[in-house]
Amino acid sequence: MLHVAEAARVSVATVSAYINGTTTVSQELSARIEQAIREIGYKRNAIARSLKVGTTRTVGLTVPHITNPFFTDVVSVIQQAFDRAGYAVMLCCTDEDLNNQDDQIRLLLDRMVDGLIVARVGDSAFLKETVERANVPVVLLDRECENVDTDRVVLDNHQAVFEAITYLVDLGHKRIGYITGSFDISPMRDRMAGYRAALLAAGLTFDQSLVRSGDLHEADGYTAAMQLLSLHERPTAIFSANNPMVVGAMKAIRDIGLSCPEDISIICFDDFPWADVFHPQLTTIAQPVQAIGEQAAMLLLDRLNGNRDAPSRRLVLKGRLMVRNSCRPLSATTGAATPKIATSLV
Amino acid sequence: MLHVAEAARVSVATVSAYINGTTTVSQELSARIEQAIREIGYKRNAIARSLKVGTTRTVGLTVPHITNPFFTDVVSVIQQAFDRAGYAVMLCCTDEDLNNQDDQIRLLLDRMVDGLIVARVGDSAFLKETVERANVPVVLLDRECENVDTDRVVLDNHQAVFEAITYLVDLGHKRIGYITGSFDISPMRDRMAGYRAALLAAGLTFDQSLVRSGDLHEADGYTAAMQLLSLHERPTAIFSANNPMVVGAMKAIRDIGLSCPEDISIICFDDFPWADVFHPQLTTIAQPVQAIGEQAAMLLLDRLNGNRDAPSRRLVLKGRLMVRNSCRPLSATTGAATPKIATSLV
DNA sequence: TTGTACGCGTTATCAG
DNA sequence: CTGATAACGCGTACAA
Numbered sequence: 001m002l003h004v005a006e007a008a009r010v011s012v013a014t015v016s017a018y019i020n021g022t023t024t025v026s027q028e029l030s031a032r033i034e035q036a037i038r039e040i041g042y043k044r045n046a047i048a049r050s051l052k053v054g055t056t057r058t059v060g061l062t063v064p065h066i067t068n069p070f071f072t073d074v075v076s077v078i079q080q081a082f083d084r085a086g087y088a089v090m091l092c093c094t095d096e097d098l099n100n101q102d103d104q105i106r107l108l109l110d111r112m113v114d115g116l117i118v119a120r121v122g123d124s125a126f127l128k129e130t131v132e133r134a135n136v137p138v139v140l141l142d143r144e145c146e147n148v149d150t151d152r153v154v155l156d157n158h159q160a161v162f163e164a165i166t167y168l169v170d171l172g173h174k175r176i177g178y179i180t181g182s183f184d185i186s187p188m189r190d191r192m193a194g195y196r197a198a199l200l201a202a203g204l205t206f207d208q209s210l211v212r213s214g215d216l217h218e219a220d221g222y223t224a225a226m227q228l229l230s231l232h233e234r235p236t237a238i239f240s241a242n243n244p245m246v247v248g249a250m251k252a253i254r255d256i257g258l259s260c261p262e263d264i265s266i267i268c269f270d271d272f273p274w275a276d277v278f279h280p281q282l283t284t285i286a287q288p289v290q291a292i293g294e295q296a297a298m299l300l301l302d303r304l305n306g307n308r309d310a311p312s313r314r315l316v317l318k319g320r321l322m323v324r325n326s327c328r329p330l331s332a333t334t335g336a337a338t339p340k341i342a343t344s345l346v
Numbered sequence: 347m348l349h350v351a352e353a354a355r356v357s358v359a360t361v362s363a364y365i366n367g368t369t370t371v372s373q374e375l376s377a378r379i380e381q382a383i384r385e386i387g388y389k390r391n392a393i394a395r396s397l398k399v400g401t402t403r404t405v406g407l408t409v410p411h412i413t414n415p416f417f418t419d420v421v422s423v424i425q426q427a428f429d430r431a432g433y434a435v436m437l438c439c440t441d442e443d444l445n446n447q448d449d450q451i452r453l454l455l456d457r458m459v460d461g462l463i464v465a466r467v468g469d470s471a472f473l474k475e476t477v478e479r480a481n482v483p484v485v486l487l488d489r490e491c492e493n494v495d496t497d498r499v500v501l502d503n504h505q506a507v508f509e510a511i512t513y514l515v516d517l518g519h520k521r522i523g524y525i526t527g528s529f530d531i532s533p534m535r536d537r538m539a540g541y542r543a544a545l546l547a548a549g550l551t552f553d554q555s556l557v558r559s560g561d562l563h564e565a566d567g568y569t570a571a572m573q574l575l576s577l578h579e580r581p582t583a584i585f586s587a588n589n590p591m592v593v594g595a596m597k598a599i600r601d602i603g604l605s606c607p608e609d610i611s612i613i614c615f616d617d618f619p620w621a622d623v624f625h626p627q628l629t630t631i632a633q634p635v636q637a638i639g640e641q642a643a644m645l646l647l648d649r650l651n652g653n654r655d656a657p658s659r660r661l662v663l664k665g666r667l668m669v670r671n672s673c674r675p676l677s678a679t680t681g682a683a684t685p686k687i688a689t690s691l692v
Numbered sequence: 693t694t695g696t697a698c699g700c701g702t703t704a705t706c707a708g
Numbered sequence: 709c710t711g712a713t714a715a716c717g718c719g720t721a722c723a724a
Binding site: 041043044045046047048050051056058065066067072073075076079080083088089090091092093095100104106107108109110111112133218244247250251254272273274276277278279280 | 418421435458
């Protein structure tokens with residue numbers, strides 16, 4: 001900028017005023033400055049600017065795994081929204097690890113991000129502290145954080161799973177396997193609650209042996225499904241609480257020599273682009289990823305635009321059951337009666 | 347830092363020296379500083395530091411679409427690599443738009459990123475200029491940029507497609523439809539060249555009417571496949587030059603009442619996690635995403651670590667044909683003979 | 693309308 | 709081993 005000022009034979013203050021439009025600069029000087037800028041190829045240094053004005057026009061975004069199609073989509077939408085608003089976004093993946101998350105948030109804060117969107121993992125005291133002490137707005141995504149008072153956008157997980165399980169029950173299924181992640185994140189708790197509520201509403205009893213817990217990865221889904229399918233009294237349907245795990249479950253079904261939906265019905269949480277192209281066309285619970293991403297961005301942008309003192313907002317969106325063809329009526333399920341026989345033998 | 351200095355009754359210079367280990371600080375002062383830091387909860391301001399030292403420990407990454415599974419994976423790997431190295435990464439999606447790309451690179455440069463990884467779109471004079479003028483190291487990813495002298499990691503697209511088409515030819519296919527993106531990016535040119543070379547090697551003649559061009563999106567694949575399948579002399583196999591377009595192609599096949607692999611064989615570029623779980627299990631060309639991401643990160647990190655003057659490096663990796671069950675011998679293809687009849691009628 | 697002087701938080705230099 | 713001071717590049721009172 002100094003160079004520009006010299007080349008244009010004006011002061012740096014004038015150049016700054018011209019660039020930021022703070023005050024009107026005379027035609028003549030404007031022209032000289034404009035030319036000098038072009039000649040020098042001057043670019044304003046955003047870092048120096050940030051140091052002065054205390055804002056970086058950069059936000060931080062942390063998600064567990066970007067390869068999980070749900071997060072892929074949400075990240076994509078959020079990125080676009082901030083791009084439009086002239087913000088850069090720093091992306092971090094926690095890999096479901098609390099220490100990573102804390103480190104990354106620290107990293108982001110050190111770099112003076114103006115705001116943070118986090119799909120948290122675990123119960124982070126540090127995150128809570130950040131929300132309360134650091135003066136950067138934080139919006140929580142997908143996963144609740146009960147003891148933290150800040151903006152958030154979440155799904156009505158209970159309702160979504162209730163609907164899905166009820167659909168299965170209406171098809172006649174009574175033994176519905178359930179593959180879940182650890183209950184230290186709210187979606188897993190709420191989804192399980194939806195499962196139990198649907199069972200209860202249908203007059204079915206909850207059977208702990210039909211529930212298998214994993215760590216949200218494909219391999220965990222595989223193991224869980226293997227165990228479920230090896231049960232004496234095999235479930236006739238399986239619900240997977242996330243997408244990567246259902247891939248593992250499908251592989252288990254294949255490896256064990258069964259097929260879907262003939263032998264077993266499948267529903268999973270989170271839709272994906274291929275769902276209605278390949279067979280079986282999976283019945284899924286689709287989250288409104290577009291809305292989720294846009295709302296999260298909107299909440300943060302609103303704070304960034306100055307609305308700091310409004311009480312924290314909680315947006316809860318609805319999932320949608322995408323009925324395709326991975327579920328069959330119990331009566332049409334191969335060996336639907338076998339379990340009964342097996343049971344009576346035991 | 348000033349506060350810390352005051353609280354510890356030392357100068358800021360000493361605090362800085364202590365924090366950075368620039369010079370040894372006496373036990374006593376170290377203790378006082380340490381305590382002051384803890385009490386104040388002092389965190390070093392990375393922005394101010396960047397302004398002074400001229401480095402941000404942040405890199406920029408631009409890709410066309412993060413929802414394209416290939417880029418999802420590569421971004422994930424790159425993100426992890428830089429995370430390990432203590433760098434933050436700013437992610438931008440160009441949406442295959444040259445103006446977006448230029449804007450985003452400018453944005454990144456303004457923020458003084460230490461380096462750039464770009465899966466470019468179009469022929470950007472600005473990108474070329476950036477590489478030559480700006481003194482930030484740039485590594486090109488996936489897409490070549492002939493007239494730009496910088497590090498890059500690309501795939502041997504020619505060989506990969508040659509192998510895939512040859513596989514199809516060996517199955518007896520003679521009319522192989524080809525769905526491509528615009529030829530202004532190198533992979534599309536090279537893949538097409540591989541297609542033609544394979545045809546030539548097999549003594550088959552290239553038929554322009556079997557080639558359809560789209561804009562890399564799912565919808566384009568749909569349109570292209572529809573046109574191909576409506577040809578009087580229908581192709582017996584289709585190759586899609588990327589992943590999103592094959593999803594569209596599969597939908598077209600479904601909507602037109604055909605099925606894969608019975609009526610038509612399919613191969614597409616880029617593998618995806620579901621490929622071997624659902625039917626048809628798509629035969630694909632898998633790129634070594636892990637290696638691509640790691641190498642790209644490695645190339646940039648090497649420059650960042652001071653190796654600035656080495657001549658630019660070009661890493662070319664090999665794709666792998668993942669043979670599954672979306673391709674059948676021509677003899678086993680339903681209506682394999684029909685085209686001949688149709689032709690003779692015309 | 694334009695210019696001067698100062699501060700943002702750090703680090704590097706150099707004198708003590 | 710420590711401290712004063714000058715940058716880094718920019719924005720902004722305030723004075724002219």
